[in-house]
Amino acid sequence: EDQVTQSPEALRLQEGESSSLNCSYTVSGLRGLFWYRQDPGKGPEFLFTLYSAGEEKEKERLKATLTKKESFLHITAPKPEDSATYLCAAGGSQGNLIFGKGTKLSVKP
Amino acid sequence: EAGVVQSPRYKIIEKKQPVAFWCNPISGHNTLYWYLQNLGQGPELLIRYENEEAVDDSQLPKDRFSAERLKGVDSTLKIQPAELGDSAVYLCASSSYRENTGELFFGEGSRLTVL
Numbered sequence: 001e002d003q004v005t006q007s008p009e010a011l012r013l014q015e016g017e018s019s020s021l022n023c024s025y026t027v028s029g030l031r032g033l034f035w036y037r038q039d040p041g042k043g044p045e046f047l048f049t050l051y052s053a054g055e056e057k058e059k060e061r062l063k064a065t066l067t068k069k070e071s072f073l074h075i076t077a078p079k080p081e082d083s084a085t086y087l088c089a090a091g092g093s094q095g096n097l098i099f100g101k102g103t104k105l106s107v108k109p
Numbered sequence: 110e111a112g113v114v115q116s117p118r119y120k121i122i123e124k125k126q127p128v129a130f131w132c133n134p135i136s137g138h139n140t141l142y143w144y145l146q147n148l149g150q151g152p153e154l155l156i157r158y159e160n161e162e163a164v165d166d167s168q169l170p171k172d173r174f175s176a177e178r179l180k181g182v183d184s185t186l187k188i189q190p191a192e193l194g195d196s197a198v199y200l201c202a203s204s205s206y207r208e209n210t211g212e213l214f215f216g217e218g219s220r221l222t223v224l
Binding site for chain 2: 004032042095097099101102
C-alpha cells in the first residue's frame with residue numbers, strides 16, 4: 001500500500017535555529033515527490049517537486065532533497081514567517097497524490 | 110490570473126441536511142480534484158476529473174457523496190445527508206496536464222461543520 005510518513009509531527013524552533021523535516025515514502029512507480037506549505041485557514045501552496053534520487057531544489061531558506069526512500073526539507077536560519085504546516089506528497093503511478101499528515105513548524109522570535 | 114475559487118468558505122448545518130460546495134478551477138486546467146482534510150491530517154483524495162470524466166472516485170463515499178463537473182470547468186461536490194463525521198475542510202485543486210509538472214493549485218477550502 002502506498003504510504004507517506006512525515007516526522008516530526010510538530011517542531012518548535014528559535015529564529016535562526018536551522019533544522020530538517022523528514023518525509024519517508026513507500027510508493028510504487030513514484031512520479032514525483034512534492035512539498036507544500038499550508039498556512040492556517042488556507043489551501044496548500046506548492047513549494048517544490050523532486051523527480052529523482054539525488055535531486056535538490058532551493059527556495060530562499062528552504063532546500064528539499066530526495067533519496068530513494070525519503071525526502072528532507074532543510075530550513076536554514078528560519079524566521080517567524082516560516083511558521084506553517086509543511087506537507088509532503090508522493091505522486092503515484094495511477095496519477096494520484098498521496099499526502100503525509102504534515103509537520104507543523106513554529107518559529108519563535 | 111485568478112486562482113482556484115471555492116464557495117462557500119464556511120458552512121454550518123444540522124446532521125441529515127444536504128450541503129453543496131462549488132469550485133471554479135484555474136482557466137485552462139483540465140484536471141480537477143476534490144480533497145477532504147480533517148484537522149491535523151493531510152488532504153485525502155475524494156475524486157479526480159480529467160475534463161468531464163471522473164477518472165478516480167474510488168475514495169468517494171457514494172452512498173452520500175456525489176460530484177459533477179459539467180462542461181469540464183466548474184465542479185460541485187454534494188453531501189446528502191450529512192453526518193457528524195463529515196465535519197472537515199473540503200479542498201478543490203486543479204492542474205494542467207499539458208504542463209505535466211504535477212503541481213496542484215489549491216483553493217482556500219470550504220469548512221463544513223455538522224451539528
